[in-house]
Amino acid sequence: MSAALDLFTVVAVAAGAFFFLAGTVGLLRFPDVFTHLHALSKADNLGLGLVVLGLLPQANGLLAGLKLVAIWLLALLVGAVVSQLIARAARRAGPRA
Amino acid sequence: MAEFLFATSGFVLATVALGLVRILRGPADADRMMAAQLLGSGGIAALLLLGAAAGVDSVIDLSLALVLLAAFATVAFVRFTAAPPSGAAGPDDAL
DSSP states (O other): OHHHHHHHHHHHHHHHHHHHHHHHHHHHHSSSHHHHHHHHHHIIIIIHHHHHHHHGGGOSHHHHHHHHHHHHHHHHHHHHHHHHHHHHHHHHHOTTO | OHHHHHHHHHHHHHHHHHTTHHHHHOSSHHHHHHHHHHHHHHHHHHHHHHHHHHTOTHHHHHHHHHHHHHHHHHHHHHHHHHSOOTTTSOGGGOO
């Protein structure tokens, strides 16, 4: 059972790290603001989400696990709000910015 | 397990640090802000991995505070971009 949980942690954390890598590559390689935003939200939501999911079996007790989930939910909320704000600011600034 | 978590923590941190190149290159202010945002969330992930590897539970509380604060920098940036305060840019500077 412990080995299965450890395997789950390794797979999920590695997948999360992959999404951070993909988000960074997208941020560096994509052409404009809105595609950068697309890459950023993948890294924010999926990367952090998969890392948190992978760390859940390693958490000591229910409270630590709930806090981990709360971190992810907060990150989802912040990511959604911030994406809207950045996209609106970029659209107002126009193509010159 | 701890070695794997340490290694992944370093990998994530190095990856998002590489993303800071976008702050240098820009070109839009929003691009620079997004690189800072990526460093924020990547830093939280690296911190959580480090805490799990070292067995330090208080890191979770720290991450909770960090993710709460992550929004404020971007909100301040957008507020300034949308409507600069009168002290920062005089009426003559307005477009």
